[in-house]
Each structure stands twice: as structure tokens, then as C-alpha cells.
Amino acid sequence: xxxxRETPDWLDFVDHTADAGILVQAPDLKELFARSxxxxxxxxxxxxxxxxxxxxxxxxxxxxxxxxxxxxxxxxNYRHVTEHRLFGKFDIVEVGEEWLVAEVGGEKxxxxxxxxxxxxxxxxxxxxxxxRDNDAWEAQIIFDL
Amino acid sequence: MQYDVxxxxxxxxxxxxxxxxxxxxxxxxxxxxxxxxxGDNAPQQVAxxxxxxxxxxxxxxxxxxxxxxxxxxxxxxxxxxxxxxVSPGGVGYDINCGxxxxxxxxxxxxxxxxxxxLVNQLFRDVPTGVGAAGALRVPxxxxxxxxxxxxxxxxxxxxxxxxxxxxxEENGCxxxxxxxxxxxxxxxxxxxxxxxxxxGNHFLEVGYVAExxxxxxxxxxxxxxxxxxxxxxxxxxxxxxxxxxxxxxxxDRAVKKYGILLPDRQLACTPVNSxxxxxYLGAMRCAINxxxxxxxxxxxxxxxxxxxxxxLRMADIGLWTVYEVAHNIAKVExxxxxxxxxxxxxxxxxxxxxxxxHCKEIPSEYQAVGQPVxxxxxxxxxxxxxxxxxxxxxxxxxxxxxxxxxxLSRTKAKKAAAGRNIIREMDAKGIIVRGxxxxxxxxEISEAYKDVSDVVDxxxxxxxxxxxxxxxxLGCIKG
Numbered sequence: 001x002x003x004x005r006e007t008p009d010w011l012d013f014v015d016h017t018a019d020a021g022i023l024v025q026a027p028d029l030k031e032l033f034a035r036s037x038x039x040x041x042x043x044x045x046x047x048x049x050x051x052x053x054x055x056x057x058x059x060x061x062x063x064x065x066x067x068x069x070x071x072x073x074x075x076x077n078y079r080h081v082t083e084h085r086l087f088g089k090f091d092i093v094e095v096g097e098e099w100l101v102a103e104v105g106g107e108k109x110x111x112x113x114x115x116x117x118x119x120x121x122x123x124x125x126x127x128x129x130x131x132r133d134n135d136a137w138e139a140q141i142i143f144d145l
Numbered sequence: 146m147q148y149d150v151x152x153x154x155x156x157x158x159x160x161x162x163x164x165x166x167x168x169x170x171x172x173x174x175x176x177x178x179x180x181x182x183x184g185d186n187a188p189q190q191v192a193x194x195x196x197x198x199x200x201x202x203x204x205x206x207x208x209x210x211x212x213x214x215x216x217x218x219x220x221x222x223x224x225x226x227x228x229x230x231v232s233p234g235g236v237g238y239d240i241n242c243g244x245x246x247x248x249x250x251x252x253x254x255x256x257x258x259x260x261x262x263l264v265n266q267l268f269r270d271v272p273t274g275v276g277a278a279g280a281l282r283v284p285x286x287x288x289x290x291x292x293x294x295x296x297x298x299x300x301x302x303x304x305x306x307x308x309x310x311x312x313x314e315e316n317g318c319x320x321x322x323x324x325x326x327x328x329x330x331x332x333x334x335x336x337x338x339x340x341x342x343x344x345g346n347h348f349l350e351v352g353y354v355a356e357x358x359x360x361x362x363x364x365x366x367x368x369x370x371x372x373x374x375x376x377x378x379x380x381x382x383x384x385x386x387x388x389x390x391x392x393x394x395x396x397d398r399a400v401k402k403y404g405i406l407l408p409d410r411q412l413a414c415t416p417v418n419s420x421x422x423x424x425y426l427g428a429m430r431c432a433i434n435x436x437x438x439x440x441x442x443x444x445x446x447x448x449x450x451x452x453x454x455x456x457l458r459m460a461d462i463g464l465w466t467v468y469e470v471a472h473n474i475a476k477v478e479x480x481x482x483x484x485x486x487x488x489x490x491x492x493x494x495x496x497x498x499x500x501x502x503h504c505k506e507i508p509s510e511y512q513a514v515g516q517p518v519x520x521x522x523x524x525x526x527x528x529x530x531x532x533x534x535x536x537x538x539x540x541x542x543x544x545x546x547x548x549x550x551x552x553l554s555r556t557k558a559k560k561a562a563a564g565r566n567i568i569r570e571m572d573a574k575g576i577i578v579r580g581x582x583x584x585x586x587x588x589e590i591s592e593a594y595k596d597v598s599d600v601v602d603x604x605x606x607x608x609x610x611x612x613x614x615x616x617x618x619l620g621c622i623k624g
Contacts, residue, residue, distance in 0.1 A: 013556050015554040015556050015557065016554055019555075020555050020556075074390065078330060078333075078334065078387075081334055081383055082333045082334060082336075082337075115581070115582050116344070116581060116582065117344075117581075117582050117584045117585060118344045118345060118584075118585065119343060119344045119345070119383075119624070121238045121239060121345075121383075121386040122238045122386050122389065122390050124214055125214075125393070125410070125411060126214040126215075126411060144214070144238045144386075145344070145345045145555075
């Protein structure tokens with residue numbers, strides 16, 4: 001997916017008292033996974049400041065599709081925290097019911113250029129929804145901050 | 146949502162045992178607080194917890210109850226060790242999130258001229274989160290010692306002193322931690338985060354003793370009017386978050402394996418005595434110890450920052466540990482139920498242990514007044530020191546509230562803060578705030594939180610804790 005400059009119209013923030021959530025719309029499943037990742041990182045940092053310096057290939061597996069979304073976003077958050085990286089580009093190469101392969105782009109966190117708004121403790125199953133309505137997909141994901 | 150709520154006393158309400166509930170659900174609150182509490186799904190969550198196998202007496206909620214993941218925040222549930230369950234959802238992602246109170250020899254007047262330098266120094270010296278300079282980088286092998294030894298590990302490595310340990314729940318080290326049950330991912334997440342505050346509602350606050358309610362107790366705790374205090378609120382960082390996530394997966398499978406019927410999938414649990422239960426308890430205790438060590442290291446950084454900013458010697462500053470409590474935890478404790486002593490697995494999720502005077506678990510010097518309890522409020526108002534009571538031992542497994550609870554979502558808080566300069570507003574009120582980002586500070590504005598004094602008063606009126614003192618903020622650093 002291309003990098004939006006501002007909060008895109010396919011992304012909304014869910015009002016949850018304790019935590020934060022995103023509501024993502026997409027024309028297909030690949031884009032739904034890609035946009036959800038972009039939405040998550042937009043909670044963490046200023047997306048426009050991320051340069052696409054390095055590229056990674058990631059494979060994730062889970063027991064079903066909702067769990068796949070949680071695993072995918074958890075994997076990216078894990079790499080962000082342990083490798084101090086920020087991701088800004090997400091291309092889903094292939095996606096099945098229980099697995100996906102993605103190419104993700106980003107760079108190392110640089111305290112001079114990047115601001116961290118929050119940490120994400122966990123991607124939760126709370127209120128998790130992945131739905132298809134004809135040609136449109138929608139996902140709701142709640143994060144524990 | 147409509148609830149069938151029955152009044153038991155002026156400060157205790159019950160959802161009777163119906164359907165699959167094994168015990169009733171009980172909520173501590175004043176009548177004034179009730180409409181807001183009944184306005185969301187949290188009471189249903191208290192009732193859902195009452196369905197779990199082996200739950201004893203009642204599923205309880207403290208006055209700061211709000212909607213959580215499966216279990217409500219502000220929930221207390223105790224399970225029989227033989228027939229009961231343990232649930233990671235009943236502890237939360239931030240295992241052993243908790244609060245430490247430090248008290249100094251200094252008065253408000255003494256630090257007033259240098260408060261700005263002090264808060265700036267604290268902001269420089271206490272690391273917050275991702276990529277933060279100053280965090281300890283501990284190899285995984287050493288981290289296993291942290292997981293087994295807790296705050297004691299920190300003291301052995303030069304962070305604070307032996308006298309801190311006596312004034313921490315469990316003396317800063319819970320036994321039977323089992324590093325073998327912790328995933329590689331948890332070690333990786335925990336490796337670079339020891340001694341860091343984290344983000345969200347975590348903070349370090351410099352304040353002063355503003356009001357005293359219990360003269361005897363403040364004397365015993367070493368508090369006095371206008372005394373400078375420090376509150377540290379944080380937990381087990383990525384280490385604990387990962388352990389919780391890992392074991393939610395395990396529990397999902399265990400629920401099927403043991404045929405446990407749940408009203409909500411997020412209550413996933415396993416028999417305490419099952420291999421899965423014992424493994425979770427072993428791993429969770431590692432995170433409990435990590436959090437104890439984390440706050441011990443942060444307390445050390447805070448003391449050093451006071452020395453640097455004020456140009457005083459530690460002997461003249463003080464900053465001893467009054468007490469440290471956990472408010473996201475599951476522990477095996479002995480309680481008297483229907484006249485019989487029982488070993489129980491007590492889950493406190495957004496609830497604080499509040500043991501009565503003369504309990505053997507509390508330090509000898511506090512025996513006469515009971516266990517100190519620290520209830521942080523929002524960054525603009527006040528926090529409270531309470532003590533535990535005999536009534537808490539009889540009614541709530543020795544538990545009380547843990548904080549204010551949010552009134553506004555983060556989105557609504559940001560809207561409320563739009564066009565305002567919150568840091569400048571706080572400054573004008575005499576509270577110096579430093580945060581990693583303006584967004585964090587905006588999300589944590591005072592009005593985003595309920596008034597913690599309502600929560601504390603409800604606990605005091607219900608008799609499950611006693612009010613000792615009120616602390617007001619002078620400076621706050623946020624991740």
C-alpha cells in the first residue's frame with residue numbers, strides 16, 4: 001500500500017474508555033491486513049516521519065483469521081519494541097485463512113526525527129471483528145495501551 | 146444494560162446468583178456512583194466472573210470498577226486451590242502493575258525554588274520507553290535472576306537498600322517463580338526495559354502531604370504535613386505483557402481440554418492444579434518479580450535525581466520507601482471463609498491488597514495500623530494513602546480499590562485538550578509536567594479521570610480501608 005500523508009478516510013479511531021482501537025476499511029483482505037498495520041503504527045508514531053530504508057519479509061501463522069490479525073500485528077509490535085524499528089509500508093504478498101506473507105518497510109527508531117506517542121502493550125481479542133460485506137472488508141482491533 | 150441490583154448496605158450492591166453463576170456478584174459503591182457504574186458492561190463482567198469454577202463467596206468489584214477484557218477492572222475473585230481456576234485475564238497484561246510511595250525529609254517550602262530543575266532532572270534520569278537511553282540492558286541469563294529474585298536482585302546490584310525490601314508487598318520477591326515457563330519472546334521484550342516507566346497512565350510524581358485524616362497512622366508511616374513525597378506507578382513492561390499474551394493462547398486450548406464452560410471467551414482459564422495453571426503461575430511470578438525490580442531501580446534513579454537537582458546528600462533528602470503495592474496480580478493467600486481457613490488463588494485486577502492490622506504479611510513496624518495502600522489519582526488533583534481493615538479481611542479477601550479510572554476515552558480526552566496547552570495550564574496551577582509527547586499529556590488530562598476522592602470515600606465508608614492522608618502533585622513525568 002502507498003503511504004497516506006494524513007489520517008486516511010479508511011481509518012477511524014474507536015472510542016474505548018480504557019484503551020484505543022482502530023476501525024479499518026479495505027476493498028480486499030490483503031489491503032485490510034496492510035491498513036490495519038498502518039493504523040496500529042499511527043497510534044505509536046508520526047507516520048510521515050518514517051523513511052522506508054529497509055525491507056523485511058514476514059510470515060505469520062495462526063489458528064483462524066481473527067487470530068491471524070492479532071498475530072500479524074503482535075509480530076510487528078514485537079519487532080518494533082525489540083529491534084527499535086518503525087514500520088510505514090506494508091505489502092501483503094499472500095494471505096490465506098491461517099497464514100500470511102508480507103513485505104514490510106521502515107527504519108530504525110531515531111530519537112531526533114521520531115516521536116513515540118505510546119507503547120502498545122498488546123493486540124487484544126476484545127471486540128475483535130473482521131467482516132466482509134460484498135466488496136468491502138472491515139476490521140475492528142482494540143489495543144491495550 | 147438493565148441489571149437486577151439489590152442493595153445490601155448503603156455501600157454494597159448485589160447482582161443475585163442466577164443462571165450459571167456459582168456465587169453472587171457484589172459491587173462496592175455509593176448510591177451516587179451507581180448510575181455511572183451500571184451504565185456499561187462492567188457489572189455484567191462481574192457477574193460473568195461468578196460463573197467460573199471454584200470461585201469462593203462472591204465475585205467482587207471495587208468502586209473504581211470499569212469495563213475490562215473479560216474480567217472487569219476493579220475486580221477481585223478468589224478461587225479454591227483444588228476445584229478452582231487461574232486466569233491470565235484476571236490479572237491483566239501488565240502483571241504486577243503497582244505503586245510505590247517514597248517519603249522524604251524535605252518540605253514543600255524547601256524544594257519550591259528548585260522544583261522545575263528537579264522535575265527536569267527526573268525526566269532526564271528516569272527512562273520511559275522505546276529506545277530510551279538509560280534503561281538497564283540485562284542479558285537473558287541475568288534476567289532469569291531478576292525473575293527469581295525481584296527487588297532483591299536490584300538491591301544486590303546497588304539499586305537502593307535492604308530497608309526498601311521490608312516495605313514492599315511480598316518483600317519485593319515472590320517465591321516459586323519459574324523462568325523455565327517464560328517464552329524467548331518475553332525475555333527479548335524484557336531485556337532492555339528494566340528501570341523504565343513505560344507509557345499510558347504510568348508516571349512518576351513529586352508531591353506533598355496535603356491533608357491528614359489519621360494522626361496515629363501518619364506517625365507510624367513517618368508522614369507529616371507538607372512533606373515531599375514521590376509516587377512511582379508502573380509494572381512489568383514488555384516482559385509481563387508478553388507473558389500474558391503467551392498464556393492467553395495456552396488458556397484458549399486449556400478451556401477446551403478441561404471442558405470449562407465460559408460466558409465470555411476472554412475469561413479463558415485453567416484449573417489451578419493443572420500443568421497449564423502451574424506453568425502460568427510460575428511464569429506470572431517471574432513478571433511479578435520483574436516489576437518489583439523495575440520499581441526498585443526507578444526509585445534509585447529518582448533518589449539520584451533529587452541529589453543532583455537539589456545539591457543535597459541522600460542523608461538529608463530521605464526518600465525511604467513507605468510501601469509498595471501491586472494492583473494487577475494473582476496470589477495464593479490464606480483467608481477465613483465461613484469460619485474455615487482456606488488457601489485461595491486471589492485475583493486482583495485493578496484492585497489492591499489491603500491487609501488489616503496484625504496480619505503476619507505486613508512489616509512489624511506497621512502492625513498496629515495495617516498495611517499501607519496507595520491510590521494514585523490523576524496528574525492534576527490528588528492521590529491517597531489508606532490502610533487495610535479487618536472488614537476487608539472478612540469481606541473482600543483483604544482488598545480495596547486501585548485508582549480513579551478513566552471517565553473519558555483517549556479520543557475524547559484529546560478533543561477536550563484540543564487548542565489548549567495542557568503543560569502550560571498545569572504549570573499555572575503549580576504542577577510541572579514533562580511527557581515524551583504532547584499527545585500523551587493531552588490524553589492524561591485531569592478531566593479524563595473520575596475524581597479519585599469519590600472512589601476512596603466509598604471504600605472508607607464501606608469500611609474496607611481507612612483514609613490516612615491526601616497527597617497533592619507538584620511535578621509529574623509521563624512516558
